[in-house]
Amino acid sequence: QDPQPLTIAVGTSVLNVGYPMLTLPVTLGYWEEEGYEVSVEPVGASLQALQQMVAGNAAFAQVNASVIVQGNVVNDLPVKVAMANGVIDWSVSVPADSDIAAPQDLKGKTIGVFSLATGGIPLMNSWLASEGLDPQTDLELIPLGLGAAPVEALRTGDVDALLYWASATAGFENAGLELRQLASDTWAEYPDYSLAVMADTVESDPDMVVGIARGIAKATVFALENPECAVKLHWQNYPETKPTGADEETLLAWDLNNINAQLATLKAGFELNGGEIWGTVDPDGFDRLQSFLQETGVIDGTVDPASYLVEIEDYAAQVNDFDAEAIRAAARDCAMVN
Amino acid sequence: MPDATGLPAAASGPLVRISALEKIYATRDKGNVHALHDIRLDVADGEFITIVGPSGCGKSTLLKILAGILDKSAGQVEIAGRAVEGPNRDLGVVFQAPVLLPWRSVIENVMVPAIVQKSDLGAARQRAQRLLTMVGLDGFEDKYPRELSGGMQQRVGICRALVQDPAFLLMDEPFGALDAMTRETMNMELLRLWKSLGATILLVTHSIPEAVFLADRVVVMSPRPGRIAEVIEVDLPRPRRMDMFNTPEFGAHVGRIRRHFDSTMELD
Amino acid sequence: MPDATGLPAAASGPLVRISALEKIYATRDKGNVHALHDIRLDVADGEFITIVGPSGCGKSTLLKILAGILDKSAGQVEIAGRAVEGPNRDLGVVFQAPVLLPWRSVIENVMVPAIVQKSDLGAARQRAQRLLTMVGLDGFEDKYPRELSGGMQQRVGICRALVQDPAFLLMDEPFGALDAMTRETMNMELLRLWKSLGATILLVTHSIPEAVFLADRVVVMSPRPGRIAEVIEVDLPRPRRMDMFNTPEFGAHVGRIRRHFDSTMELD
Amino acid sequence: MTDLDVAAPAAPHAAADPAPAPRSWKESRLLPLSLLVVVLVAWEGLVILLDVPRIVLPRPSAVAVAMWDGFASGLFWPHLLVTLWEILAGFAIGAGVGIVLGVLIGLSPFMERLVYPYVVAFQTLPKVAIAPIMVIWFGYGLTSKIIITATIAFFPLLANTIVGLRSAPRDQIDMLRACTASEWQIFRMARLPQALPYIFVGLDVAAVLSVIGAIVGEFVGARAGLGYLILQMNFNFNMAGVFAILILLSLIGVGLHLLVVAIQRRLLFWSETHAEVTGA
Amino acid sequence: MTDLDVAAPAAPHAAADPAPAPRSWKESRLLPLSLLVVVLVAWEGLVILLDVPRIVLPRPSAVAVAMWDGFASGLFWPHLLVTLWEILAGFAIGAGVGIVLGVLIGLSPFMERLVYPYVVAFQTLPKVAIAPIMVIWFGYGLTSKIIITATIAFFPLLANTIVGLRSAPRDQIDMLRACTASEWQIFRMARLPQALPYIFVGLDVAAVLSVIGAIVGEFVGARAGLGYLILQMNFNFNMAGVFAILILLSLIGVGLHLLVVAIQRRLLFWSETHAEVTGA
């Protein structure tokens, strides 16, 4: 029987080592075992991924949780959460030797951000407001994008801090910055990177949803057990993602930095949603998130948090139906790297 | 019923009938130019008409209107009983400037009307070759226009007008850039062609003797606005021969035309 | 020491000295054209030379080399004792085609040499106006070239060559597109200018009578490769008058030149 | 002089066509506008019929509302001005540099061989890729966006100017040379006027590219401008707003185009294209 | 016939210049290449002197190493082929559509008034903004990138073709009309040859833009190609690798440019520009 082709649109433009939950199932054949031939397509950002899914161009979309909320609340789109993979892992990074030690110290400082329309800004603003600052007047934001610009800006002192997500921050450290992170404790209570699926897909092919989610769960288990093996597997299958310009050991260290940043999020995500059974999505997390988004004016109204869940009987149990220990063993063994 | 020229003759009457023709050019400085005023002229089938007149009197304008490439302002122009609405297949036109296509070789330029009118190209190439030889351009078939002298370009233009054996020829100073001898030979060739084709010819020239020598009738124009000052019947016998230039009748015609230039205009 | 023409005269000897001049054009089809062969000619200061020869014999080529806008292939060309390396301020050139700038009005076109040579523009405008009137173009100063007839454009080109009162004039069939009467008047005007300016003139024409009427000497060229067949001294008295056309001496000169055309070439 | 061609029996259509109605209809601006209406109605209809999610393609009516809101609330104005300034300044600088460099190269085949391949090489660098470097060099403000815009806008002008300058007919140049014109005078009196039609095509292309350039520059990092607003609205899932801004950008482009055309009409009056055309 | 101008005493420099050495030096490819060397040395020197961090501007030597590694390891090849295919196909489609549409509009002022403003409007839409729709319509594969490339490349050709077709001299058109040529024949025999110099400028600009177009298309979302590789390397802060790819892109652009020039040389042999120039 031929595997069934399907597409996952990913809200990123680079499928680097930081997406083990999506790349490893392909590399290790988890989805093939489920009977699916999956293409994982980087399509830019979360909104574009959602657009592709809504337009029927992709069965799943890996997007920020806030985008799922916006899709439901702002656009009346029945977008469900098939896997809540991560939590919000943004932070305000300052140079390790900076005298900024607490949020209050950010008063009057300049902060580099990816763009002025980025999810981290409402997070930071409400955090600083709760600490008694007025984010509108007390700080200056400078949009820097990714790559060299934020690194240089911080190095030269054009900005005093960088507000980015974890894997980006890991990249800055790889580029030679020594950073210290400030973040609100509450941020990790919000779900973030998630696998989204349309309600009618869930209805028409629940087995597929389960199969895809199970692959992701298995891959996450694998990567958590042996990140180094995950990196090497990634290099093997996506050679263009392997960094260059240093000795092998350093390269590995860099990418381990990257993947660990992501894995910490995945782990936190797992724990946020119960920490016992893969595939469980805690509606409370989405409720907190949509309340937060409403407070900060990103959305206008909320929906019943339960409506974010996929309506499949015993969904979590089905997703969890695999031999985790065998996978851990295979990961430790890491025999597939040649 | 088509007659010998290939043009369907008007039920009765002349091949070309021009009446009350006016042409006013609008110009940029708002000073409109009244180029033609109340032109009336009938041309019989097979007639050879020459047009003389001072520079700027509207000769080229008249020819362009007849060729169907310029709109008239008022009046009527008919060829073979039909109002001129646009160009006509049976027409051959020699322009005052040679107007060659720089990306085509000499022989390809001569063949343009044949290509446009989808004639047999092999036969057309032979005709083009013969015409080029006739005007003294054999050996230059494969050169490009910018490699030719002014007079040579003009001769290419003449060949182009003739390549389709047109029944009606409009020629605007075709021999202006040619030396006296070549010009005389070309005159004789043209008369020979006119005879053998039975064509109708309207030819603009600045040489009064040439006008008389070639024509059945000479149309003398006067300038601003361009009018027909006189139409002179040339009753010299055909075929014309070079020695006629020295006959008193010839001289009388030339003198009569010259008088127009002397009286109606000083320098212009 | 500059002489009356404004050109510094060679210590001794003629204004123009051409010897063993050769011009070979390379053409696309590899068939090079040998346009000029072994041209030798001296022109005295203040002389009026006319050049006749069949179409394509190299007249324009010779003038362009003298004007410094075309490289020679071999030989020597000197003006006022200097080898011609490029154009010369004291030169006025009438081209075979009018070559007007379409974005400049008539009077602006005439003033081009004055603008280029940074003359007093007010005075130049007056001169340009006077010249335009002389050639019968008053009232057309502010028109644009495409609003003019062929002959009118040619007259603008003549005015442009004259606007700086050049000491040395090269004229390539300047009156080719003009009617007989205008042409005669222009001939008289040119002789008058020549006299009053003391200029040296080289003029190409297709009219043998015109060549004789204007010239001190007539250069007769023969074609392919272009050579000088004969240089004919015209000993008619100055000032020339129209009635000289009918003298036997005049006829003898014309006849002698015509013989060249009859003998050396058939049609070309 | 006023008797018209009423007697043409062999060409009845000429007489049967006395009223110039269809021509004036064609010539009016009505038809293009009616095309617009057709397009908009079709778009609205299709979105409704095919049930296209509005997150992918909003309806024109929603876009119109967003446009109205954007202006009525005053939100669009400051951003519009910022972007307009970036576009105009970048266009002007890019066009200016392109023309000047085009003149230098166009007048000297030597310069062309020396410099042009490098210009082409520089030009093929994706601006998106070098934009961060621009930002590092020229700061986070408008300057870097203007420079990005200029680097995108200048190439069509360069290429068109070079070829335009070389298109001057040889006989015009010979004529000027015979008047002892310097290369500079030949340039001014013949090459430049002859190059104008080319330069105007270049301006037209550059106008369009400079709109894109400003937006690309703003995408890379901006604190104001329509590109920034697009990001913002994308973030807020306001697709109707995004499309309203896209339409605004298109209008800016069309406006620049019309400006170029208007200047061209004034400068190229002598061009033959505007001469009367026979009715044949 | 062989005696040269040896007697020119008043112009000594003419005789003093018998060997064409400086000219052949100028004409050789050596000088542009030596300029390249100068630029590279200056770049390397400045980076070292000013201690520019390699994350901002890598040294040319590092870029050369990255280039070598990229090819030696085989990493670049598949991506190069993908991008090359996108560029060439997008360029060909864009140029083709641009020329054909340019012909339709150029031959009909009516079409121009009807369609051209919409084309300008469409053209000013930032491709990055409409890329998701392209992906929805044309899929994730190469097709959507090729189409994005084509939509960027087509406009210079459109604009240049339109103006080029209108640049045919009126007397040539009159001449053909007098031969009863149809509009199509006039197009083929006069307008198109006359438009060729314009069309080649358009091709030159489009060549450059199609390189940019393919990269922008890949930036929006791709799994292969040099643009994808740039993102990848950018993410890894491998600036030397990014610059190596940027240089590769430039070389592709220069290659396309040289191709356009070579075709142009063959087709425009009759153009006056190639005529001999006086030595004055």
Ligand SMILES: Nc1ncnc2c1ncn2[C@@H]1O[C@H](COP(=O)(O)OP(=O)(O)OP(=O)(O)O)[C@@H](O)[C@H]1O
């Ligand atoms: N640019 C050129 N390239 C190649 N051959 C040329 C070029 N210009 C002229 N010729 C050739 O040189 C010869 C002389 O040309 P030139 O224009 O000097 O003749 P001309 O005597 O002025 O003729 P005409 O009386 O017809 O003007 C001709 O055979 C012509 O074909």
Ligand SMILES: Nc1ncnc2c1ncn2[C@@H]1O[C@H](COP(=O)(O)OP(=O)(O)OP(=O)(O)O)[C@@H](O)[C@H]1O
């Ligand atoms: N396109 C035009 N626009 C405006 N005026 C024009 C145009 N063409 C010709 N004219 C004017 O119309 C008049 C007649 O021009 P036309 O070319 O018919 O003269 P012509 O008799 O052929 O003169 P020539 O003997 O000099 O060729 C002239 O005064 C000229 O200025």
Ligand SMILES: [Mg+2]
């Ligand atoms: Mg005329």
Ligand SMILES: [Mg+2]
């Ligand atoms: Mg000549």
